[in-house]
Amino acid sequence: IFNRPWIFIRGVPSMKFLPPAGPAEIAFAGRSNVGKSSLINALVQQTGLARTSNTPGRTQELNYFVPDGYNGDMGDLPPIALVDMPGYGYAEAPKAQVDAWTALVFDYLRGRPTLKRVYVLIDSRHGIKKNDEDVLKLLDKAAVSYQIVLTKTDKIKPPAVEKLVRDTAALLAKHPAAYPEILATSSEKSSGLDELRQAIVTVINQ
Ligand code: GTP
Ligand code: MG
Numbered sequence: 001i002f003n004r005p006w007i008f009i010r011g012v013p014s015m016k017f018l019p020p021a022g023p024a025e026i027a028f029a030g031r032s033n034v035g036k037s038s039l040i041n042a043l044v045q046q047t048g049l050a051r052t053s054n055t056p057g058r059t060q061e062l063n064y065f066v067p068d069g070y071n072g073d074m075g076d077l078p079p080i081a082l083v084d085m086p087g088y089g090y091a092e093a094p095k096a097q098v099d100a101w102t103a104l105v106f107d108y109l110r111g112r113p114t115l116k117r118v119y120v121l122i123d124s125r126h127g128i129k130k131n132d133e134d135v136l137k138l139l140d141k142a143a144v145s146y147q148i149v150l151t152k153t154d155k156i157k158p159p160a161v162e163k164l165v166r167d168t169a170a171l172l173a174k175h176p177a178a179y180p181e182i183l184a185t186s187s188e189k190s191s192g193l194d195e196l197r198q199a200i201v202t203v204i205n206q
Helices: 036-044 095-111 130-142 158-172 193-205
Strands: 006-012 024-030 062-067 080-084 115-123 146-151
Touching: 024 036, 024 095, 024 193, 036 080, 036 115, 036 146, 036 193, 062 095, 095 115, 095 130, 115 130, 115 193, 146 158
Parallel strands: 024 080, 024 115, 115 146
Antiparallel strands: 006 062, 062 080
16 A cells, blocks of 8 residues: 555644544654654655655644545555644644644544554654653543654664663553554654554554
């Protein structure tokens, strides 16, 4: 499915604009600037599909991406949508706007029946912060399956990545909805992407 071209189909500014529930949705959540949009582009190998920026607060809606030809020849592939999300935490935007994005993210994560898996992205340089913890707790409570993806591993040394993987895995022991395996990725160096693609394929085939 990741060898096909993907297209952007819809930007959702608030819950009432969500598309009708249908395909299995795989969402990418995380603090502003953690690399959500870059990771989606790297997964589908299409630079510029999801808009990225140096400035936190780039993605401002729930952006839906589907394989091209979605309504046509999908063979026996199960229907899937990748959902890029606004970041939570710091963003270069007025507070009211940031609060609205955060509310949208939280409402979507806890109330979308077709949401099959959330990838919670964590910047390798920072590890899990308080607002990440809040999101993990929300997902536990809503019983939404999630998995942690470390991003930007090219920015730290390999032993530091290994230690972060171990520490993060230990922390997940008290999170019932967390998938235990931590994925370490770099969109920049295209590392860890095949493992993530495989994990997504496994989820949508369940
Ligand atoms: P918001 O939409 O603002 O919440 O940000 P985002 O999480 O979508 O992050 P985005 O993909 O826009 O990337 C933010 C910045 O991090 C950009 O400058 C990217 O080039 C950079 N970045 C993303 N992934 C990587 C990575 O694997 N390695 C390095 N070195 N930089 C990365
Ligand atoms: Mg983004």
